[in-house]
Amino acid sequence: MVGLSNNKIQKYDVGQIPSIPHVLLKLIEACHKVDVSFEELSDIIKKDAGLCARIIAVANSAAYAQWNDVKDFNRLLVVLGLNTIKTIAITTAVHQFFSQFNADMGRWVGGFWRHSLSCAYAAKLLARLTGYEPADEAYLAGLLHQVGQLVFLKKEPDQYPELLFDAATDQELTRLERELFGASGNEVGAQLIYDWDPDSMLGDAVLYQREPAEAVLDAPRLVRLINFAHKLSNRSGLNEELLHEAGLLFDLSQPVIEDLRLEVRSGVAKAAEGLGINLDPDAEPGQDFCADGEEVRLELARKVREFALLDGVEQHLSGSAELDDVLLASLQDLKILFGLPHGICFLTDPDAGILQPKANSCSRSEQVAEFQLQLKPGRSVVADASLNRKLSSSFDPDFADRLSVVDKQLIKLLDSEGMLCIPLCTGPEDVGVLITGLAAVDMQRIQQQSELMLCFSEAVARTLHQRQRLTRGRDEALAQERELKQNQIRKLVHEANNPLAIIKNYLQVLSVRLGSESGVQNQLSILSDEIERVADIILRMRDISPQSEISRGAVDINELLRDLLEIFRVSHFTTREIKTDMRLDGSMPAVLTNRNSLKQILTNLIKNAVEAMSGGGILTVASRDRVNIDGAQYIELILADSGPGIPAEMLDNVFRPVKSGKGGAHSGLGLTIVKNLISDINGSISCRNRREGGAEFTIHLPRNLE
Known part of the structure; x- marks a missing residue:
């Protein structure tokens, strides 16, 4: 539970640990979902040791020093925040793309991934079997138990696989690693965890994973769990020595261990299937699936490119101060991203149940203002796209033969063969619909970009919704301020009228007392008229309309x-x-x-x-x-x-x-x-x-x- 004294360990950069591109793809997609939860992000990240190591390394940085007491991994993700996690995913993907593995190294990375995930599942199941409460801690230790070896593989992609072949036992592997790198993989991995949580048993569990069972008999349970899970996850199958250690460490019988091993293999296979990985359960070490195949690399590059563009779009939109500016910017970005030149942005009026055009890039823009679309099923493709929250086009079989007059008019205004309707939704809010001209020959291209288009629409909807809320809040604040000023004016008018009334009454008294002398009466009449004029001016102050401008x-x-x-x-x-x-x-x-x-x-x-x-x-x-x-x-x-x-x-x-x-x-x-x-x-x-x-x-x- 203390750091290691070997300073050579410090020179290795865990930030360069290779990750499985399939996991990166899932994480990047999840980060760009509007309603993604940290629990969902955690489930994805905890399927890859490299990503977990990066998260822990970032958490150890000075920027997050105030959160050093947070040791729960899920809470750690909340502390880092979605933007930091997204940045880690994107930068990892970029590093991966520009430092591609050869086929052999890709298979070794695939093998390490399988073994780490197997150890994680085994540790978690063993924890439950033996009554170890923080089963998630056991899972994390199992996932990270070979992170040091991934560092070595990245540093020496040619020599380290040879070393793995040459080592017949764990003890021999430790000796060879120390000769080549100055430290064992266990020590490098343990140091990463000590840096993050020096008071946890996680580091010790990683450090002592290769020890014989007899050496860890009296060690804390987490150390014993990882020690046995590591050995159980090797693909040499069950043997007498492994069964002996199961009985020695946990008093578990052969049938229990066999069931446990089957459950682990099933869990890993299911996780691989969810990531689109085709696992061969009988593959030998070094012959696993290639973690960096050409197809998945290109898909990862495409995702990074698309979401980099999308982040640029979000920055463009967020830089627009007013609602009208956001609407125009969204139409510009629609053209830049998807090559769709003419568009109309309809916003939802939930009280009236209609869609109103608020911005457009049509050549006959003055005619667009005349269209107010009822939000009722079957009235138009635009309304149906909003109600169904679904990308819709005039070429869809559901609409092609029953376009309404308003649909045809909009297509004509868009100067196109057809139109595409993009719903603008964020969470439960239906903000509006973007419609754009579309040719039949572009349908296949747009369908291939549908995922990016939905992410784009979410970004636009989110920004528009924020601007609408800001506008409403500003209007309410202005209304309150105006009302306050009006109340102050009314109060002042009331207070000013009292002395004016007294003066006017006193003038009338003077008029009676002074008699009918024409000169005096004339002067009193002038004073009375001027007082009435002052009262009239004050009354006009009360009646100033706060919205007259x-x-x-x-x-x-x-x-x-x-x-x-x-x-x-x-x-x-x-x-x-x-x-x-x-x-x-x-x-x-x-x-x-x-x-x-x-x-x-x-x-x-x-x-x-x-x-x-x-x-x-x-x-x-x-x-x-x-x-x-x-x-x-x-x-x-x-x-x-x-x-x-x-x-x-x-x-x-x-x-x-x-x-x-x-x-x-x-x-x-x-x-x-x-x-x-x-x-x-x-x-x-x-x-x-x-x-x-x-x-x-x-x-x-x-x-x-x-």
Whole structure:
């Protein structure tokens, strides 16, 4: 449980230990899955001694010194994090590719892999049989027990296999290794583990694996487990000496050992099958499967290339600050990675149940905005791709004969023979769909790249989802900030109005006391008017819209009127027996104005009309296009009620902040707000009492179309 004194051991770089490419392939693929768990990564890594050794070596570095007390391998992976594990996998694959083995060395590496995995399975099964609780620790010790020999094989790929052939026993192998390298494979492997966990028995278990059974009879159980598992994993078969050691160390009978050996072989075969390795159970040492065959090397190189490109794409996307920039970057990357030039990015609106186009690289981009696709099965290839979370194309047999009109229109917009629909999903979130033009001749190429394309779509979806969350969070923060400011303004307005009201009342008292002297009364009247003007300015501060800077645009006023009247019909008109008489000019175009301000103006006027007709009545709403006033074109809006009208004494001051004549809890400031908002949008408002009864308000708005 202490380090070895032989300083020569320190010169060997465990970071260069060869790994099985099949395991690297699985690990690289897993690292690029969105929902990969550390348990899944651990299961893959613990099938290769080289990868385990690298993980431990990185954990020993100064960067992770604060985590030196973490000795559980699975927890160690969590500490290192997904990005570090991914980096280890990629760099190992690159090293492997540029320092390929010859066929003989590849077979030796394959043999070491089989033996290490066999020892790991044997150690774990023995641990369970003998009641050793941390069975995973026994597995890890078994997997790493030959890591020192892998270092030697990497350092001397020609000499070391000859040495392995020449050594008839473990003791002779130890002697020959010390002569050639200055240390045995056991000592090099043990030192790696001592560096990581000097207080564990793991290092001792690796160090004493070749000792005779009689030498470890009183050693801790883990040392005995690895000692016997190492010997059991050799392919010489069961013999009297091995059975004797099983009884001596653990009191296990021959049938138990035979069953154990069969279970180990079955476990290794199953692991190999899962990795795509074809094992020959009867292969002699040095004649195993080649761990570095041409086919698997090329596949590993392809994976490294693809995922290096994908990492570049993720960096490109993450460098885009705004959502729109991410959308455009994803379309650019689609072209760079897959050679697909024209694309449209639809984002999901879960509340409305639709897909909306948000970015495109089409030549007729202005037409794309008109497409809003229902998220319902069978309505379009695009919707089905999103609902099924599956790559889909217009050439698929399920769609080829039943393309909808919208599918055909999109294909035409993409200027292509067909289209490919790429769902953008990350975890449980359905972010949207990327669609791109596709020719029939490209189908086979795209199918071969489907795995990379799905990883690309996950990267895009993940980045988009993050940007959407950031945007929502920012909008919510801005809304809260605006609301806070509005509340502060309302409070200040309230506080300012109190002294103004006192001053105005005091002026009235002075006016009475000073009598009818015209000069003084005239001055008091001027002061009173100025105070009212100050009050009016303060009230306008209260009514500033927090979103006024972003709400200007083309407004269909007729549609806005219909929407408001429908809202009031449900909430007010029906219960108060108020009917509406709409006389809207259907030829009136949308005009450029502030929608929020206009909506508040109309809402206040309709509210006033409702309150004026407490016993029921008729609300007349009219619009008229092209009203000429002093040579300028205006839109005219009229709202008239059938109530009692405005008292004659109030008509002159109807848009000033005086007490309302409607009664109830109304503040009396609604029409003042209306006047101020009308002024803000460069309009005008007038009012009169109609002969037939009721009040009529007329609004004129500039007819701005562009």
